[in-house]
Amino acid sequence: MKPAVHTTFAERIGRTLGRVWRGFVRLDRKAHGRLVALGWAPGMAGAALLVLKLVLLGVLVYTAFWLALLLAFVAFAAWTARNSEGDETEEWAIGEQAEHKHNPGYDPILYNDAPDPRFDKD
Template sequence: MTTKTRPGNAERLGRWLGGLWRGFMRQERGVSGWLIARGMPAGSATALLWIVKLAVLGALLYAAFWIALLLVFVVAAAWTAGQTSTDREDEHSFTTLETLRKKPGYDPNLYNDTSHEMYEED
């Protein structure tokens, strides 16, 4: 019986993210060393890298804000569309002859209202 287990998805994701982080830190050290080799003081190189990191973070937060706002509008529009009444029976309901007779300009010949006193047979 073997006790060797395979790594799960969470462990694989953690290792992948750790590799990305290590690669990013390696690149950052390379850029810092390149700036220092070009004559920039070490403190200024570190400050410049922090400024770049904060600018990237700000851009990501800006994009996330607009995406979230767009999502709020989509959810609000969907909620509003779901709240509209689909009861349109009153709007297009059939009327009775009594209601039609009370309207001005009623012509019994148009409605084949044979019980009306003004109905004329052709």
């Protein structure tokens, strides 16, 4: 026989969750007893505690919904930012301007006027 019994991680988690559950049940019984001691009918005290539990569950679900929606929005924004191209072609450059922009010595100050087709040098 082994001198020391080793518990697994799952057993420790199960025992911890069991202790937490028993603690909540103990608090619920204490609250029920205090409400009855204050003069509430036992049925009314149980109903009030049930309503309180349902309200807390609703608040938890509401908060979880908005946090999940925020997480989805952040994930979508990150995905969009990752898939966007950083060096998109500028659509305003037409004709000679587009050709000048691809030259290695391009200076935008020299080519900032768009050619006007009404004033051709023909």
